[in-house]
Amino acid sequence: AQSVTQLDSQVPVFEEAPVELRCNYSSSVSVYLFWYVQYPNQGLQLLLKYLSGSTLVKGINGFEAEFNKSQTSFHLRKPSVHISDTAEYFCAVTRGNTGRRALTFGSGTRLQVQP
Amino acid sequence: KAGVTQTPRYLIKTRGQQVTLSCSPISGHRSVSWYQQTPGQGLQFLFEYFSETQRNKGNFPGRFSGRQFSNSRSEMNVSTLELGDSALYLCASSSGQGLLQDDSPLHFGNGTRLTVT
Numbered sequence: 001a002q003s004v005t006q007l008d009s010q011v012p013v014f015e016e017a018p019v020e021l022r023c024n025y026s027s028s029v030s031v032y033l034f035w036y037v038q039y040p041n042q043g044l045q046l047l048l049k050y051l052s053g054s055t056l057v058k059g060i061n062g063f064e065a066e067f068n069k070s071q072t073s074f075h076l077r078k079p080s081v082h083i084s085d086t087a088e089y090f091c092a093v094t095r096g097n098t099g100r101r102a103l104t105f106g107s108g109t110r111l112q113v114q115p
Numbered sequence: 116k117a118g119v120t121q122t123p124r125y126l127i128k129t130r131g132q133q134v135t136l137s138c139s140p141i142s143g144h145r146s147v148s149w150y151q152q153t154p155g156q157g158l159q160f161l162f163e164y165f166s167e168t169q170r171n172k173g174n175f176p177g178r179f180s181g182r183q184f185s186n187s188r189s190e191m192n193v194s195t196l197e198l199g200d201s202a203l204y205l206c207a208s209s210s211g212q213g214l215l216q217d218d219s220p221l222h223f224g225n226g227t228r229l230t231v232t
Contacts, residue, residue: 036223043119043205043223044158090158101148101209101221102171105158 003027004093006106014114015083021076021109023091033074034092034103035065044090050074061085086113117142119224121206127230133194136227140187140208146170147189148221149181152203161204164189165212193229201231 007022025031032051036044048059055067065076074091088110092103120139128134140147148171149161160173164183181191187208193200203226211219 041225043207043225044221045223046220049220092158101146101163101207101211102160102173103150103158103221104160107157 004091004106006091006109008109010110012112016080018079019081021089023074025072025093029095031093035076036090038088081113083113119208119222121224121227125228128196132196136191136204138189138206141222144208144210145187146209146211148207149191150205196231198231203228
């Protein structure tokens with residue numbers, strides 16, 4: 001079985017400051033990793049995904065994440081946040097042999113960007 | 116292109132009743148997945164349909180069922196509702212061919228918020 005741990009339930013940060021949202025996963029087999037964002041009263045939007053290849057993945061809205069197999073981590077980063085980045089962020093994992101749309105999600109991290 | 120449409124947006128039901136939620140995928144998408152989001156359990160995969168066939172299923176009791184029609188629209192049904200079924204139910208569609216290895220991204224709707232009293 002696989003699981004995802006998002007280490008911080010809330011991350012407050014000032015506008016234009018850098019941010020890192022942490023995600024660790026556990027799985028005995030190769031995994032595929034995703035970050036999704038959820039704005040209030042909306043569904044989820046894909047920020048970025050790691051399937052294979054380069055461990056540094058760039059996504060939308062200036063976000064990027066680095067896959068670290070030895071530390072089983074997939075932390076999300078942005079060098080300078082904006083008020084509009086305030087939302088809940090979910091890390092998710094899936095295995096190829098269970099279907100790449102059967103995602104296991106972390107509990108989410110609420111990013112609060114303050115002026 | 117219109118996004119994934121879920122109806123209704125809000126629903127209030129009484130314990131013991133049944134409920135049907137509807138999802139219209141993005142035009143051309145044939146794969147539809149359903150997720151349940153609760154404060155306690157977070158986001159959990161329910162099932163996935165492709166070409167009117169269930170391709171994958173999460174760990175939910177048989178009270179949760181779904182189906183997909185020939186136009187790719189999908190419905191999800193929950194029978195004998197329990198208080199713990201109160202949740203945001205999210206539908207997602209993708210353009211893949213329904214293969215397990217398919218990595219076509221999921222496009223989520225805004226969800227149906229079900230409240231069971």
